[in-house]
Amino acid sequence: MGQYDGKVAMITGSGSGIGRATAIIMAERGADLIIHDINEKGANETAEKVKALGRKAKVWVADVSNVAAMKKVVAEAEKHYGKIDVLVNNAGVASDRCPIEGVTEAMFERSIGIHVRGTMFTTQAVIPGMKQRRYGKIVNISSIQGTVGHTEGSTYNGAKGALLAMAKGWAKEFAPWNIAVNVVAPGHCMTPMPMAKDSPEVLAEEAKTVPFKRYGQPEEMGYAIAYLCSSEADFVTGQVISPNGGYIIT
């Protein structure tokens, strides 16, 4: 018996990186997957990996910041699988890294739209079914930047901080329906996101700032997410796990 036997998990942005690693870990443990991404190719690749493990996977392509599109994804996915037990609000984009004087409304709208609007309204769409079944596990993917911030990161810091606070409020709001809401706040993680932004030299310098002197792997975030969405975490809600190699110790 797998920990996730009979469970259906939806992971936004699961066409790459942390979302893909989490989908594979949950599939290995018995889950069927709703693979969502704006990148169809990446989403299809993840779905193939899940199917190769003997689990079901169906792809939905949509911009997570488009409320109507995500409502449709959730409705179609619920119809297809009959339910959604797990939602991981993972889709995200890198920080703009811009001094505040240079922040444009477009930068603000993009970061807040993808991270905050996406998480808010995907969760809103999933909640009625979870309440009806009196079962749900939700994890918001924040960032170490959501608590300690980084310089010239206004739009990203703000969005990731919002995801932390939203999860804490939702943990209280949804508890009467047996729905748990937690946060994983990754530290430096080697995915296409930092690799697209920084040269190998910059990444190597950055790794030196981590007490473990390396970047984390996507699976190292995925294991924390998979734990929080499993029955092993049935008494855990409103909490934050930050796999960060010791970068933040609280």
Ligand SMILES: NC(=O)c1ccc[n+]([C@@H]2O[C@H](COP(=O)([O-])OP(=O)(O)OC[C@H]3O[C@@H](n4cnc5c(N)ncnc54)[C@H](O)[C@@H]3O)[C@@H](O)[C@H]2O)c1
């Ligand atoms: N990699 C890190 O160091 C790091 C650190 C802290 C937090 N995070 C967070 O982890 C999450 C996953 O990031 P990752 O590192 O795996 O990056 P990634 O780029 O590998 O994956 C992000 C995925 O989100 C998808 N996405 C982006 N915009 C979208 C949109 N508008 N609609 C739908 N899908 C969209 C991308 O296509 C991609 O598949 C993000 O929320 C990110 O902010 C990453």
